[in-house]
Amino acid sequence: MWAELRDLRENIDFGTPPRSGTEVTITVDGVAVKVPSGSSVMLAAAKAGKNVPKLCATDTLEPFGSCRVCLVEIEGRRGYPASCTTLVEEGMAVTTQSDKLQALRKGVLELYLSDFPEQDIEGGWSEFHNTLQQCGVSSHPYEKGDHHQDAPVDESNPYFLFDPAKCIVCSRCVRACEEIQGTFALTISARGFESEVAAGPNHSFFESECVSCGACVQTCPTQALVEKSLFEGGYQRG
Amino acid sequence: MANPIKPDRSVVTTCAYCGVGCSFKAETYQGKIVRMIPWKEGKANHGHSCVKGRFAYDYYNHPDRIRTPLIRKSIEDPWQEVSWDEAIDYAASEFKRIQDKHGKKSIGAVSSSRCTNEEIFLVQKLVRAVMGNNNIDNCARICHSPTQFGMSATVGWGAASQHFDSILQANVIMVVGANPTEGHPVFGSLMKRRIREGAKLIVIDPRRTETVDSAHCKATLHLALRPGTNVAVLDSISHVIVREKLYNEQFIRARCEWEEFEVWMGLVGSDRYAPEVIGPQAGIDPEAIRQVARMYAGGPNSAIYYGLGVTEHSQGSTGVMCLGNLALACGMLGREGVGVNPLRGQGNVQGGSCLGSWPHVFSGYRFVTDPEVRSSFEGDWGVPLDDEPGLRLPNMFDAALSGHFRGMFIMGEDPVQSDPNQHHVIAAMKSMECVVLQDIFLNETAKYAHVLLPGSSSLEKEGSFTSAERRVNRVRKVVEPLAGYQDWEIVVKLMNAMGYPVHYDHAGEILDEIARLSPAYKGMSFDLLERIGSAQWPCDENAPEGTEVLHTVKFPRANGRGTFMLTEYVPTIERTNDRYPLLLTTGRILSQYNVGTQTRRTANSMWHPEDVLEINAEDAHVRGIKDGDWLSISSRFGVTQLKAKLSKRVNPGIVYTTFHHAKSKANVLTSDLSDWATNCPEYKVTAVEVVKAAADTQTVSSRKIEALEETTA
Incomplete structure (x- = not known):
C-alpha cells in the first residue's frame, strides 16, 4: 500500500500498482529489468519500456485479469498468461510481441468492437481507442447480433453521464469506487452478456450512494463514464 | 458524434x-x-x-463574478462602476484621510485562507509596512487559531506533525471533532482505505457522523459526548493513561520535560477526572472512556486527526493542548503512523497561519515585539515597523463600534456571514468610514463596503498554497483574470497608491521574499516546486526538499523537549436552561464548501439545496415536530428558521445544522463567547429552543441586535 500510492507517474501507466520488495531481475523482449518482488509482469514490461496492451488494468487499482488483452508468452510456461495477474520470478523471460499474441489480442478487441457504437470507433481518444490503435484494430468482421447499443444513457448526475453502449464491463469503475473512494456504490449486475455496471438496484447514479468523487469517470477506459462538460450542446448518440 | x-x-x-x-x-x-x-x-x-x-x-x-471595480461614498448609495486607477486611488486616499484624522492605528486588514501564500504575505506587508501598524488578522482566527496556540505550547509548532500518507502506517486512528469523509473527502478515502486494512477507528464527536457509521466505515469506539465537554473527556482519557500506567516513560524521559509531566499527572490523575465522574457529565459510558484510553495508548501506532470540533470552543486552545499532552504521554510523535494533525478547512489556512497574518507575529510565528526579528523585516522593507501587537478581528469590530477603528481592507473574506454573532458584525461594519473589499463575488459583507475590487479566482493566478500537511503546492494560472489582475497585483497597486513603491515581476519573487524572511520557508522557491512538485516545510539547508514527519529528533522548543500543559476543565458559560434546553452544534456536508459562495453557484446544490436542522426523534416528538416542518430556532442571540430533519445521528438534547447557505443565518444564533486564548468563536455550542414555525420566513429578529444597530445608526 505504501509504495503503491507514492510511486505513481503521470505519463506512465504501469498497469498494476508499484510494490516494495526485494529486487527480482527478469527479461522482457530481451531487455533485462529489475523490479521489486510482488510486481506484475505487466509492470516489469512497462519499466522495460515495452508497454503491453491493456484495458482492465491500471496502476491505481489492484489487478483484475478480465479483459484478456494483456496476454504474453513466458519461457517454459504453457499458454498465454495475462501479464497483469502474473507475478515476476527471478530469471523469467517474457515475450510481449509475437504473431500469435497479436492474433489473440486482435480477436479479443474485435469482439469488444462488435458491441461498441460504430460511429465512435473513429475520432475517439480514450484508452480503448489507444489500445485499438496499438494493436492495429479498427474494424470487426461480425454481423450485427445482440448488442447494448440501445440501452438508455444515465444522465442523472449533473457532472457526468454513463453510456452503457460504450461499456466493456471491465469493472474499473466498480473497483475504483471500492478501492480508491471507499464508497462501494457501484456493482456489476446480472451475468454473462446481460452483465452491466449499476449504481445499485434500480437506482440512477444520482439516486444511489454515489458521492460524485469522479474516480469511476477518471478510470473508465472507454469514456462510457465521461464528463458532460466535454460535450457542447449535450450528449447525443450517433 | x-x-x-x-x-x-x-x-x-x-x-x-x-x-x-x-x-x-x-x-x-x-x-x-x-x-x-x-x-x-x-x-x-x-x-x-x-x-x-x-x-x-x-x-x-459565473455571471455573478464582478468584472469592474465599484465604489460608493456611502453604503446607502448605489454602486458606481469605475476604472482600476480610480478605485485604487479612492481606497488609498480614504485610508490616508482616516489615518490623518484618527491616527495610524485606525485602519487594518483581514486576509483570507483562500488566497495564495504570496497574497497573504503581501496583505500583512501592506498593513505593517504601509499602514504602519499590526492590525492584521485572518480567517484562521475563527477556525484554527487554537491549533497554533495549543500545539505551539506543547510540541513547539502549530502544524500537522505528519504527512497525509502517514495514516497508512497507523494502527489506531483517533478522529476528534472532525468528519473527514464530508469535510476532507480525499483524506477521508485514504483513512477508510487504512480502516479496511484493519486499523481501528476511535471517533470523539457529539454526532454519529458519516465517519462513525456509514456502509464501509465503522468506528470501533465512538464517544458521543455532549458539546462543550471535550476537555473533560480528553482529561479523563489521560486520567486512565496515568492511573493505569499506560504512558510511555521511556519516550517522556528521553524527549519531554519530566517534571512538567509529573505536574500534569497530578492534575489529570486526580479523582475529579475519573471516567466515573466525567462520563455522566459528558453523557457517555465511563467504560468507553477507559477503552479509548487503552486503545490509543496501545497503538502501537496511534494517530490523532482533529477539526473544528476541538477548536471552536471557549476552551478550544485547551482542547488542542489535551491532544498534544496525550500524544507526548504515549510517545505517539516523531515517526510515521502517529502524530497530532489538524484537518484544515480552507485551502491555505496553514499558509495564512505561517505567513504573519496575525496581529502579534511575523511569518514563522516570530513576535513583533522581538527587536531582532523586527529589524530583519525593517531591513528588507526599508521602513520602521510598529512594535506593538495589533487588533484581532473581533477586537477590530469592537473598536469600530467604539469609534477607534474606521477603515478596513478585506481580502477574500465574508465576515458578515462567517463570523459569530452576525448582528454585532453588521453594526461594526456600518460604523466604519471605508471598507474596501476584494472578492470575486458580491458577498454578504459587500452590502457594507465602500470599495469593491474584483479579485481573481485561484484558476486565474500564480502563487502557492500551504496545505494542512504543511505541503507547499503551486497554484498556476489556467485562464486570464476575469477583471484583469491577479489578486497580488491589486495589493501591489494599493501599496503603491498609499505611497509605498514596490514592484514584483511575478509571484515567484514574493515567495523569494517569504523565503528570505521566514526560516521554515527558507528553501522554498518556484524553481524548487517546479522541479519536485511540492515540498513540506520546514524546507531549508538541512531539508532541501522539505520534511514529511516533524519532531523525529527533537521538538522545536528552546530546550528541544515537548512539554505538558495543565488543562483544567472549565465548562463554558453557554449552557442550557428551561428556556433554551437544547444544544446546537454545527458542521459540514460533502457537496458544499464553507459559506457556499463558490459551491452554491454550481450544480453541487442539487445534493444540498438548503441547510436543515437535524433533531432527534425524541426531541421532535415532544415538540410536535415532523420531518420537513419549518422550525423557528432561537438562542440568547437571535432567531432563525430551518426545516426539520429527524435524525438518529444526534442524541436527544442535541441539534445540528450546517451553515452553507446565507439565508439560513446559522450565525445569527451563535454566541459571542470565544476561546480564552485566541478569541476563536465558540461556534460548536449554542443553547437553543426549537419550535414549529408557521411557514418559511427565514427572517431575522433580535432585540439585542436592534439595540446595537440603534446605537450605531
Missing part, C-alpha cells in the same frame, strides 16, 4: 477548496476550462478527487 471534445491544453494546479491540497490538471479547450482531472503525481491525492475539486469549478465563470 458521441466522442467527447479533446482538451487542447492542460495546467497542473492546486484545488482551492479544503486543506487537503489536491493536485489537479486543469484542462482547457479553446481557452475555456472543460474539466479538472486529479493529478496522479499529487502527493496529497495520488490521482483521487472529490465532488468539489473535480467538478465544482464553474463558479469561476
Whole structure:
C-alpha cells in the first residue's frame, strides 16, 4: 500500500500498482529489468519500456485479469498468461510481441468492437481507442447480433453521464469506487452478456450512494463514464 | 458524434477548496476550462478527487463574478462602476484621510485562507509596512487559531506533525471533532482505505457522523459526548493513561520535560477526572472512556486527526493542548503512523497561519515585539515597523463600534456571514468610514463596503498554497483574470497608491521574499516546486526538499523537549436552561464548501439545496415536530428558521445544522463567547429552543441586535 500510492507517474501507466520488495531481475523482449518482488509482469514490461496492451488494468487499482488483452508468452510456461495477474520470478523471460499474441489480442478487441457504437470507433481518444490503435484494430468482421447499443444513457448526475453502449464491463469503475473512494456504490449486475455496471438496484447514479468523487469517470477506459462538460450542446448518440 | 471534445491544453494546479491540497490538471479547450482531472503525481491525492475539486469549478465563470471595480461614498448609495486607477486611488486616499484624522492605528486588514501564500504575505506587508501598524488578522482566527496556540505550547509548532500518507502506517486512528469523509473527502478515502486494512477507528464527536457509521466505515469506539465537554473527556482519557500506567516513560524521559509531566499527572490523575465522574457529565459510558484510553495508548501506532470540533470552543486552545499532552504521554510523535494533525478547512489556512497574518507575529510565528526579528523585516522593507501587537478581528469590530477603528481592507473574506454573532458584525461594519473589499463575488459583507475590487479566482493566478500537511503546492494560472489582475497585483497597486513603491515581476519573487524572511520557508522557491512538485516545510539547508514527519529528533522548543500543559476543565458559560434546553452544534456536508459562495453557484446544490436542522426523534416528538416542518430556532442571540430533519445521528438534547447557505443565518444564533486564548468563536455550542414555525420566513429578529444597530445608526 505504501509504495503503491507514492510511486505513481503521470505519463506512465504501469498497469498494476508499484510494490516494495526485494529486487527480482527478469527479461522482457530481451531487455533485462529489475523490479521489486510482488510486481506484475505487466509492470516489469512497462519499466522495460515495452508497454503491453491493456484495458482492465491500471496502476491505481489492484489487478483484475478480465479483459484478456494483456496476454504474453513466458519461457517454459504453457499458454498465454495475462501479464497483469502474473507475478515476476527471478530469471523469467517474457515475450510481449509475437504473431500469435497479436492474433489473440486482435480477436479479443474485435469482439469488444462488435458491441461498441460504430460511429465512435473513429475520432475517439480514450484508452480503448489507444489500445485499438496499438494493436492495429479498427474494424470487426461480425454481423450485427445482440448488442447494448440501445440501452438508455444515465444522465442523472449533473457532472457526468454513463453510456452503457460504450461499456466493456471491465469493472474499473466498480473497483475504483471500492478501492480508491471507499464508497462501494457501484456493482456489476446480472451475468454473462446481460452483465452491466449499476449504481445499485434500480437506482440512477444520482439516486444511489454515489458521492460524485469522479474516480469511476477518471478510470473508465472507454469514456462510457465521461464528463458532460466535454460535450457542447449535450450528449447525443450517433 | 458521441466522442467527447479533446482538451487542447492542460495546467497542473492546486484545488482551492479544503486543506487537503489536491493536485489537479486543469484542462482547457479553446481557452475555456472543460474539466479538472486529479493529478496522479499529487502527493496529497495520488490521482483521487472529490465532488468539489473535480467538478465544482464553474463558479469561476459565473455571471455573478464582478468584472469592474465599484465604489460608493456611502453604503446607502448605489454602486458606481469605475476604472482600476480610480478605485485604487479612492481606497488609498480614504485610508490616508482616516489615518490623518484618527491616527495610524485606525485602519487594518483581514486576509483570507483562500488566497495564495504570496497574497497573504503581501496583505500583512501592506498593513505593517504601509499602514504602519499590526492590525492584521485572518480567517484562521475563527477556525484554527487554537491549533497554533495549543500545539505551539506543547510540541513547539502549530502544524500537522505528519504527512497525509502517514495514516497508512497507523494502527489506531483517533478522529476528534472532525468528519473527514464530508469535510476532507480525499483524506477521508485514504483513512477508510487504512480502516479496511484493519486499523481501528476511535471517533470523539457529539454526532454519529458519516465517519462513525456509514456502509464501509465503522468506528470501533465512538464517544458521543455532549458539546462543550471535550476537555473533560480528553482529561479523563489521560486520567486512565496515568492511573493505569499506560504512558510511555521511556519516550517522556528521553524527549519531554519530566517534571512538567509529573505536574500534569497530578492534575489529570486526580479523582475529579475519573471516567466515573466525567462520563455522566459528558453523557457517555465511563467504560468507553477507559477503552479509548487503552486503545490509543496501545497503538502501537496511534494517530490523532482533529477539526473544528476541538477548536471552536471557549476552551478550544485547551482542547488542542489535551491532544498534544496525550500524544507526548504515549510517545505517539516523531515517526510515521502517529502524530497530532489538524484537518484544515480552507485551502491555505496553514499558509495564512505561517505567513504573519496575525496581529502579534511575523511569518514563522516570530513576535513583533522581538527587536531582532523586527529589524530583519525593517531591513528588507526599508521602513520602521510598529512594535506593538495589533487588533484581532473581533477586537477590530469592537473598536469600530467604539469609534477607534474606521477603515478596513478585506481580502477574500465574508465576515458578515462567517463570523459569530452576525448582528454585532453588521453594526461594526456600518460604523466604519471605508471598507474596501476584494472578492470575486458580491458577498454578504459587500452590502457594507465602500470599495469593491474584483479579485481573481485561484484558476486565474500564480502563487502557492500551504496545505494542512504543511505541503507547499503551486497554484498556476489556467485562464486570464476575469477583471484583469491577479489578486497580488491589486495589493501591489494599493501599496503603491498609499505611497509605498514596490514592484514584483511575478509571484515567484514574493515567495523569494517569504523565503528570505521566514526560516521554515527558507528553501522554498518556484524553481524548487517546479522541479519536485511540492515540498513540506520546514524546507531549508538541512531539508532541501522539505520534511514529511516533524519532531523525529527533537521538538522545536528552546530546550528541544515537548512539554505538558495543565488543562483544567472549565465548562463554558453557554449552557442550557428551561428556556433554551437544547444544544446546537454545527458542521459540514460533502457537496458544499464553507459559506457556499463558490459551491452554491454550481450544480453541487442539487445534493444540498438548503441547510436543515437535524433533531432527534425524541426531541421532535415532544415538540410536535415532523420531518420537513419549518422550525423557528432561537438562542440568547437571535432567531432563525430551518426545516426539520429527524435524525438518529444526534442524541436527544442535541441539534445540528450546517451553515452553507446565507439565508439560513446559522450565525445569527451563535454566541459571542470565544476561546480564552485566541478569541476563536465558540461556534460548536449554542443553547437553543426549537419550535414549529408557521411557514418559511427565514427572517431575522433580535432585540439585542436592534439595540446595537440603534446605537450605531
